[in-house]
Amino acid sequence: MLEVKSGGIETTVQDYPGRVGLLDQGIFPAGPMDDLAFRMANLLVGNDPGAAGLEVTAGGAEFAFTDNRVVAVCGADMQPRINGEPIELWRSYEVKAGDTLTLGWLNGPGFRSYVAVSGGIDVPVVLGSRATYAPGEIGGYEGRALKEGDQLPLGNTGNATPGRRVKPSLVPTYTSEWVVEAVRGPQADPDYFTTEDMEFFFSHAWTLDRNSNRTGYRLDIHQWQWARKTGGVAGGHPSNILDNGYPVGAVNVAGDQPIILTVDGPTLGGFVCCAVVAMGAMWKLGQMVPGWDKLRFKEVDIAQAAELVQQMNQLISEESLEGV
Amino acid sequence: MAQHDGQTSGVILATVPAREGRPKIVYRQAGDRFMLVEFGDMEFDLTMSFRVLGLNQALKDHGLDGLIETVPAIRSILIHYDSTRLKPDRLIQAVEDLYEQLPPFETLTIPSRRISLPIAFNDRWTRADIARYVEHIRKDAPNIINGNNLEYGAMYNGLRDAEELMEYVMATEWWSAAIGFFPGLPFLYPLDRRYAIVLPKYNPTRPWTPEGAVGIAGPCLAIYPVASAGGYQLFGRTIPIYDPKQRNAAFAENPILLRPGDRVTFGPRVSDEELIEIREAVYNGTYEYQIDHDATFDVGEYLRFLEETREEAEAFRRRQEEAAQRTPVP
Numbered sequence: 001m002l003e004v005k006s007g008g009i010e011t012t013v014q015d016y017p018g019r020v021g022l023l024d025q026g027i028f029p030a031g032p033m034d035d036l037a038f039r040m041a042n043l044l045v046g047n048d049p050g051a052a053g054l055e056v057t058a059g060g061a062e063f064a065f066t067d068n069r070v071v072a073v074c075g076a077d078m079q080p081r082i083n084g085e086p087i088e089l090w091r092s093y094e095v096k097a098g099d100t101l102t103l104g105w106l107n108g109p110g111f112r113s114y115v116a117v118s119g120g121i122d123v124p125v126v127l128g129s130r131a132t133y134a135p136g137e138i139g140g141y142e143g144r145a146l147k148e149g150d151q152l153p154l155g156n157t158g159n160a161t162p163g164r165r166v167k168p169s170l171v172p173t174y175t176s177e178w179v180v181e182a183v184r185g186p187q188a189d190p191d192y193f194t195t196e197d198m199e200f201f202f203s204h205a206w207t208l209d210r211n212s213n214r215t216g217y218r219l220d221i222h223q224w225q226w227a228r229k230t231g232g233v234a235g236g237h238p239s240n241i242l243d244n245g246y247p248v249g250a251v252n253v254a255g256d257q258p259i260i261l262t263v264d265g266p267t268l269g270g271f272v273c274c275a276v277v278a279m280g281a282m283w284k285l286g287q288m289v290p291g292w293d294k295l296r297f298k299e300v301d302i303a304q305a306a307e308l309v310q311q312m313n314q315l316i317s318e319e320s321l322e323g324v
Numbered sequence: 325m326a327q328h329d330g331q332t333s334g335v336i337l338a339t340v341p342a343r344e345g346r347p348k349i350v351y352r353q354a355g356d357r358f359m360l361v362e363f364g365d366m367e368f369d370l371t372m373s374f375r376v377l378g379l380n381q382a383l384k385d386h387g388l389d390g391l392i393e394t395v396p397a398i399r400s401i402l403i404h405y406d407s408t409r410l411k412p413d414r415l416i417q418a419v420e421d422l423y424e425q426l427p428p429f430e431t432l433t434i435p436s437r438r439i440s441l442p443i444a445f446n447d448r449w450t451r452a453d454i455a456r457y458v459e460h461i462r463k464d465a466p467n468i469i470n471g472n473n474l475e476y477g478a479m480y481n482g483l484r485d486a487e488e489l490m491e492y493v494m495a496t497e498w499w500s501a502a503i504g505f506f507p508g509l510p511f512l513y514p515l516d517r518r519y520a521i522v523l524p525k526y527n528p529t530r531p532w533t534p535e536g537a538v539g540i541a542g543p544c545l546a547i548y549p550v551a552s553a554g555g556y557q558l559f560g561r562t563i564p565i566y567d568p569k570q571r572n573a574a575f576a577e578n579p580i581l582l583r584p585g586d587r588v589t590f591g592p593r594v595s596d597e598e599l600i601e602i603r604e605a606v607y608n609g610t611y612e613y614q615i616d617h618d619a620t621f622d623v624g625e626y627l628r629f630l631e632e633t634r635e636e637a638e639a640f641r642r643r644q645e646e647a648a649q650r651t652p653v654p
Contacts, residue, residue, distance in 0.1 A: 020392065020393070021392065021393045022393075023393055023395045023402070023404060023504070024393065024394060024395045024396060024502075024503060024504070024584065025503050025504075025507065025508060025578075025580045025583075026503050026504040026505060026506055026507040026508050026509055026549075026580070027507050027580075126568075127578075127579075133507075135506065135507065135550070136506075136507035136508075136550070136566070136568060136579075137550070137568045138507075138568045138579065143568055182355075183353070183355045183356045184334050184335045184353060184355075185335065185353075185354055185355060186335060186352040186353065186354040186358075186360040187335075187352075188334060188335045189334065189335075191336075232366055232367075233366065233367055233368050234366065241366065242366060242368065242397075242398050242399055242400075243397050243398060243502065243504075243505075243511060244360060244362075244395075244397045244398075244399075244400040244402060245360070245395030245396075245397055245400070245401075245402030245502075245504065246402075247354045247355045247357070247358035247402065247404075248357075248358075249355065250354070250355065266504070266505045266506070267395065267504040267505060268395065268397060268502055268503075268504025268505050268511075269504075269505055273354070275355070276354060276355025276356065276358065277355075278355070278356050279356055279357055300356075302353070302356050302407050302412065305355075305356030305407070306356065306407050306408045309356075309408060310408070
């Protein structure tokens with residue numbers, strides 16, 4: 001059992017890849033916003049990389065253990081401590097019954113920290129996944145963020161692996177100015193956006209609005225040129241189209257405002273999508289600080305995007321770890 | 325490679341021009357793991373949904389290696405695929421092959437459940453959220469008359485009164501062309517064009533909508549699966565179409581009630597008190613949802629029905645247009 005002493009600002013149970021295959025029912029996959037740090041944490045403690053763990057957003061969470069486990073914390077630096085003693089990120093540790101794990105406030109760049117516990121969080125599987133999907137109030141612990149007093153069941157701990165760390169040269173580096181690989185989306189130029197619009201999109205340093213969360217990342221307002229004068233039957237504005245499905249990670253432009261549709265986002269709607277964040281770059285979104293960080297989009301094609309995924313899968317492997 | 329007319333650009337991977345028996349199809353790149361397949365032009369044509377759902381079913385049945393899932397909408401299918409295993413060119417060719425193998429459009433039969441949902445028109449819950457909107461968001465919203473959207477709906481569509489509008493909502497079957505935005509939210513379109521109500525959206529949008537609310541914007545009717553913000557003109561409230569706690573047999577296998585291709589009718593008409601009772605019976609498991617699981621939809625028969633009712637539908641459309649011109653928009 002894992003006892004929640006404090007859920008902090010927003011802590012949820014997630015697994016990877018989340019609830020895949022339900023887009024036609026209106027359900028985005030959920031899962032960790034930073035799937036790289038999440039899977040690394042699981043790998044460190046000896047879990048399957050996709051096993052259910054915790055996503056701690058913006059800091060301030062505390063947990064107590066009721067049996068012996070191995071834990072790892074990966075992602076943003078929230079000054080993690082076991083029984084008050086500072087521990088390193090990207091490294092697995094043994095804990096005993098009665099021990100506490102505390103995450104404090106953010107220290108440096110990055111926004112989300114991931115806690116993996118050997119055996120994984122054993123909440124019920126709902127529609128194929130344990131991931132919390134707050135818009136539909138399903139998955140995770142009662143379909144919601146954790147709060148004080150919640151008791152999380154843990155799975156059987158198999159070959160737990162304490163005393164390992166990610167090789168220091170392979171630890172992802174965080175920044176406040178991100179470069180995010182993206183592929184052109186279904187309504188890019190020439191028939192919805194102009195070539196100049198797309199050039200602006202791929203060169204501008206966008207600011208992430210403070211009103212950004214797991215359902216969407218809002219970027220700054222921009223006066224687009226638009227290739228069409230109106231949206232025709234779909235509405236008055238050229239950003240309107242007859243409703244169609246939205247890709248996960250799409251950059252959706254509603255009127256003047258681009259919004260990246262993150263893992264809890266809407267599945268379908270009537271606004272254009274100019275680009276889609278590459279699958280291998282989605283993790284970066286999870287570490288951006290709303291209201292503070294800037295991002296540029298770097299255009300890649302489908303083949304280059306596939307390479308990114310392959311590089312990431314290579315990184316998430318035993319070869320990236322070492323004993324300490 | 326699929327036959328196309330050379331109209332390719334960065335994101336348009338292929339364009340297959342219209343020819344006898346089939347509309348134009350455009351294949352668009354939608355990032356590194358999605359492709360959008362669009363039918364015809366950007367115009368509202370419900371019959372495109374039948375082609376979409378016919379092809380969608382064929383794609384699901386075919387089980388193409390590397391295909392993860394599909395998202396049908398009114399005139400498009402978004403395909404989610406693994407681009408490390410399935411190259412875009414091969415996906416396009418596979419879709420084209422499947423489309424060519426579909427039976428002629430007029431002979432398509434689509435699995436289409438029939439579902440009837442009780443409705444309380446002008447109910448206290450939607451009225452309460454409309455009242456909050458007037459108090460906190462917009463006092464002079466022209467789409468709110470006597471605290472509801474029904475009277476405005478009647479005016480905008482050239483109908484006698486709110487009562488006639490309710491009759492129109494109940495008179496047609498509603499075709500579920502897509503499910504999405506929120507979990508389980510259906511995009512429903514009127515199959516009987518003689519009763520096809522059209523309405524503008526709220527401006528600005530409404531921060532509150534009760535779960536189970538029924539609203540219309542454009543030609544589309546939506547049922548709100550969860551309490552949320554919304555922009556549709558609200559007419560009434562029905563029973564749950566989404567239950568994450570799965571408290572009724574209708575939700576035993578899936579917390580989402582409706583699917584693309586379903587047909588929904590509204591009835592019987594109930595009072596607020598009756599709706600409370602039915603909703604309680606839903607949650608304690610004693611209410612049985614009215615669903616005909618085995619029904620099918622015959623496209624040819626429907627096309628004949630459209631032809632038979634064309635003049636009446638056209639007469640209503642003209643009446644609507646005149647009424648809309650003299651009605652303020654929000």
